[in-house]
Amino acid sequence: MTNPAITAAPVPLRIPIREILPWAVFVTLLALIALYFVSTEQGALSVFANTYVHEFVHDGRHLLAFPCH
Numbered sequence: 350m351t352n353p354a355i356t357a358a359p360v361p362l363r364i365p366i367r368e369i370l371p372w373a374v375f376v377t378l379l380a381l382i383a384l385y386f387v388s389t390e391q392g393a394l395s396v397f398a399n400t401y402v403h404e405f406v407h408d409g410r411h412l413l414a415f416p417c418h
Contacts, residue, residue, distance in 0.1 A: 388413070
């Protein structure tokens with residue numbers, strides 16, 4: 350007695366968009382805030398008056414080729 354090989358049909362992977370969407374929006378918002386501080390803080394649109402933020406992200410600006418001085 351031989352048993353024929355049973356091939357299972359692949360089950361499609363369901364991505365729960367309702368669970369992922371809030372985290373994707375949160376991460377995108379954090380990335381945009383980080384990009385703002387690296388790219389334009391202490392420029393024409395500065396939020397803080399001191400140069401602490403500029404000095405903190407100074408090397409990141411040069412790494413990402415944003416001019417700062």
